[in-house]
Amino acid sequence: MxxxxxxxxxxxxxxxxxxxxxxxxxxxxxxxxxxxxxxxxxxxxxxFGLIWGQGKGWDFAPYADWTMDALAAWPAFAKQLQDLSGIDVALDQSGGYEFFTDPTEFDAFEAELAQQATHLGNRARYEMLNGEELRSQMKGIGPDVVGASFSPCDGHVxxxxxxxxxxxxxxxxxxxxxxxxxxxxxxxxxxxxxxxxxxxxxxxxxxxxxxxxxxxxxxxxxxxGFITQVRPQLGELLITEKLGDRLPFLSSTIR
Ligand SMILES: Cc1cc2nc3c(=O)[nH]c(=O)nc-3n(C[C@H](O)[C@H](O)[C@H](O)COP(=O)(O)OP(=O)(O)OC[C@H]3O[C@@H](n4cnc5c(N)ncnc54)[C@H](O)[C@@H]3O)c2cc1C
Incomplete structure (x- = not known):
């Protein structure tokens, strides 16, 4: 039949x-x-359109792996979307920063990235930069910034x-x-x-x-017949006036 x-x-x-x-x-x-x-x-x-791996799955190894697979799949996926829809999603995977003004949070995130790296082995790619290093590399980083992590795998659409x-x-x-x-x-x-x-x-x-x-x-x-775990969560966004230029870096902290 x-x-x-x-x-x-x-x-x-x-x-x-x-x-x-x-x-x-x-x-x-x-x-x-x-x-x-x-x-x-x-x-x-x-x-925010971030295609981001930093810290993802630090406490759950499969999620760390899925995230890296997803980051690697993006160039072909973006091309497939363009072929089907004619729309360029403006994929940019040139790396991104997470900035910190609190030394305790900076240290805690470094520990999470180290834990994430134990799951990813040689797929883990990141570096930690202190405030002085950042200020010598980029203009406009204020004195309150204690450091940032950088991963060359991160990006956005x-x-x-x-x-x-x-x-x-x-x-x-x-x-x-x-x-x-x-x-x-x-x-x-x-x-x-x-x-x-x-x-x-x-x-x-x-x-x-x-x-x-x-x-x-x-x-x-x-x-x-099931209970979903999806629920709204209150966040905080600080919105400034429009900038004249785009920021010269990708960051999850400042968009
Ligand atoms: C401020 C913010 C920033 C974020 N930044 C990032 C980022 O940079 N990178 C990243 O990867 N993720 C980011 N996320 C998370 C990401 O946006 C979400 O995980 C994703 O958009 C969820 O998509 P969704 O389709 O599950 O939900 P939704 O976008 O909420 O879509 C659900 C859809 O279901 C429809 N719907 C609802 N009820 C019904 C109904 N009864 N019948 C029919 N349709 C219904 C709605 O109209 C809606 O279109 C961010 C989220 C927020 C809030």
Whole structure:
């Protein structure tokens, strides 16, 4: 008997949902992405675009390895996105700094990088620079900076171009992306598959569901019988007036 390829519906059209969609499409699956409302809190529209390895997985070896694999995969991935979408995500992997003004935090981060290096072996590449070394190398580093770590593996992309490139690539591969399609409930159907109730009153049927709704996953996860660990966390950003020039270095501390 001929079996149809199951249609997979991805709830959430941020970086995670679109990346999953692209991977599934490349594996030959039929994919639909439903994305929520314009006023959702979307990390994919407000992030810094850093492609960053420093410290990642210092306390969990597989995460350290995955991060290094991901950093190494970026040049080919950026090219693939450009080929599919025509959008240059402006990948720059020329290395980046984490700056410190607190000596205790600087020492603690050095210890984390040393621990991360024990997982990565000869893939670990970083150096620690003290305040004097930094001030002799770059203009504008103030007296309160006690030091920085530098890794030549780190870099960034333009985050908004990246999001758009992913969306266009999914569409170019034959995926359907519907915006303004907030899912309000997921119901398991007695004969298999799922019914998705949308906030606009529509109901959609699907054979499989992947929940990638960021902060919106918390309520929908309950419909699927699990508790999600995704939760909002208060951070701090200090925003200055616009600078005349771009900073002459990449940093996760100052963007
Ligand atoms: C300030 C900040 C800076 C960051 N900087 C970096 C960085 O430099 N580098 C890095 O790698 N990471 C960074 N991150 C983390 C990164 O941005 C996130 O990990 C990533 O964007 C998460 O993507 P997501 O698709 O899971 O979630 P989201 O971007 O939140 O996307 C979820 C999507 O689901 C949709 N949705 C929600 N509920 C529903 C529903 N019920 N039905 C349908 N759709 C729904 C939303 O509309 C949204 O589009 C940063 C995060 C923040 C907040």
């Amino acid at each position: 001929h079996q149809r390829t199951p249609e997979i519906t991805i709830i959430g059209g941020g970086l995670v949902g679109l990346s999953v969609a692209l991977g599934l499409l490349m594996a030959g699956q039929r994919v639909r992405v439903l994305d929520g409302a314009d006023n959702d809190a979307r990390a994919s529209q407000g992030n 333009n985050p908004l171009r990246f999001l758009r490139a992913l969306r266009c690539s999914v569409q170019a591969m034959g995926g359907h992306v519907t915006l303004g399609a907030t899912v309000s409930a997921i119901r398991l159907q007695p004969n298999g598959g799922f019914a998705l109730a949308l906030a606009n009153g529509e109901t959609l049927q699907t054979e499989q569901v992947v929940l990638c709704a960021g902060l919106g996953a918390a309520t929908l996860a309950r419909d699927l």
